[in-house]
Amino acid sequence: MELIKKFKHLFSNISLLGWLIGTLAAVVIEYYWGYDYISYYLGLPKIPVLFGTLIMLKNPIMIPSALAYDIIVYLIPILLTAGVSCNFANFLAGLFEKLPLGLSVLIHLIFFYAILHLWAGINDYRILIIKLTLISIILTVSVNVINGYQGEFSCSHPGFMALGAYTSSIITLVLFVNDKIFGTPLLPESIGPWLFPFALLGGGIAAAIGSLLVAIPSFRTRGDYLAIISLAFMFIIKSAVENLHIIGGARGMGGHPDYAPLPIIFAWTMLCIWVVHNFVTSIFGKALNTVRDDEAASEAMTIKTRKTKVTAFMFGAFWAGIAGGLFAHVLAYINPSMFSINRLAEILAMVYFGGLNSIVGSIVGAVSINVLGEALRPLELFKWIIIPLILIFVMIFRPYGLISFKEIDAKRLLRAKNKNNQGIKDKRGV
Amino acid sequence: MSALLNVKNMTHYFGGLRAVHNYNLNIAPRQITGLIGPNGAGKTTIFNLITGIYTPAQGTITLENENIKGLETNEIAAKGVGRTFQNLALWRHINVLDHIKMAHYSQLAYGLFGSFFNTPACRREETRVEENSYRLLELFNIKQHANQLVTSLPYGAQRRVEMARAMAINPKVLFLDEPTAGMTPDELVQMIKIIKQVHKDFKVAIFLIEHRMKFVMDLCQHIQTLVFGEIIAQGPPEKIQNNPAVIEAYLGKEDLT
């Protein structure tokens, strides 16, 4: 206990920027020497993709090497650089504090993206994991709007996602691609990437309109009944697509152009988080909470409860549609069975694991379930025992999820952590 | 006399039960009216009918000579009918400050677009609302709880949050459903003071349901006595106090128990 306290104290004055600088150092080391020197001398066949978890589970003899790799490449450089650059980082963070908060957040995000980009640049597998994780974040945050903030139990998210995925796919395939289903493109292929945001928006809007089918019954029912209606909605979308042969039916459709590289997906994810954050912290967004907690009281306090419910559904569905569109363009192939009960289970697991009524919770949920899912892949069947077990434990000890009913305060997160600075604050506090 | 709120011949049934029969009400601006009657007489139902939770089967309801019958509850509230609930209807996961802020919903001068992109107009409005909310918190003596969840507050403070919230919608008439139910004597004294203060500062009319006779006699200028959904007597406090029918139906019962 004492040791942990000491350790904590040692790093207590490292700002977020300091940690980012440390991580950058680690990632740069991996980028330049990860394979040629470090993996080679440790006897690893290649750079461990996910911190060595895959290799460790597949081949336990490799555990020491993989651990050594993690320590040499990640742990030591991060701690060392963050520690050494601590004062410099605090100085920089102090400067950023004087900027408008939005700008400061943007600078940190760009820095963070640079790190992510370098780390992912090692191989395609990492890129794919990150892309899918980011898309999961959009999905989870958007489900949270409906199931957390609005407090409905909606099971329709894969349906919304399918609407978005198919609509945006059809738009890009018809307009920009010479493919089997729709024939020659209507517009020159070169402008495709520029108009891709509009294809995504189209998908989002389609999903938002589709969501009315669930939103309107929600005026009268809640809980189990709405869960069943929304589940039905999901299956209706799935079987409708299966029977629409013009868009590939059950065989699905593919041949999407590569319009969704990592930076684009990262940008959309951040946009989603920003907009959802703005919404749920505004009075219009908090109306979702009041309607969930007591509908009659909300009405009596002039809150338009129907409008609030419709907004929650359309807004959540819109982002699910965007996520669906990105998903389709990452995999370059979609079929109806991707948007069914398995997807639903996965999405709900992420939301309820991460935490209701919290954007941070959703991000934590999406990232941990995705990374865990990938890391435990070599265990095959056991993966489906371990992950549900973890979920059950979370549900027992934290019924609303890991981080629920909490929002992050960006200002606090980013601020410099000088010792003398804290001293001043302490004095003021007394 | 120009009435602020006027109800004529209102009747309502729950299935076979005639909960309210031929009810009339006339509230002048700034008047404090009391509604008394034994349990199950239909008092809360009258509140719910006027505020639009139920729509009356018969009768008319006007606010400043404008029909409000058949409107949605939120519309009626936005027109200036604020209320509290008999069994406290607060929002579990929302802190005290936000309770007051949320009641500004209909007065917001920005839309959904503003809230998605946090536009300058939205920020300005949110700041204005927050300032106004703090003023109300101060008035109701709950500022020190601003960032707490309502569930962690003492009962009297919860009642005051509910009243402050009702005042935030900027009502012309304030409906209070048993504002002192379950209160300690100390809290009761404070509540009477607050109601008088609100009445003075905000120049609202007040319509209140109450069981404690002393409280009603002290505050109200006009009192209605309801039994089985029908008014059996109404008038100024002195007259009601000595009305034999009232004593029998209401006070008498209290004496027995």
Ligand SMILES: Nc1ncnc2c1ncn2[C@@H]1O[C@H](COP(=O)(O)OP(=O)(O)OP(=O)(O)O)[C@@H](O)[C@H]1O
């Ligand atoms: N939604 C409803 N459906 C059916 N009956 C109802 C409903 N609401 C109230 N009632 C009935 O109408 C009658 C009047 O109820 P109300 O709640 O208005 O009484 P009250 O005067 O407020 O009594 P109390 O002093 O106990 O609050 C009661 O018999 C009650 O059971």
Ligand SMILES: [Mg+2]
């Ligand atoms: Mg009642």
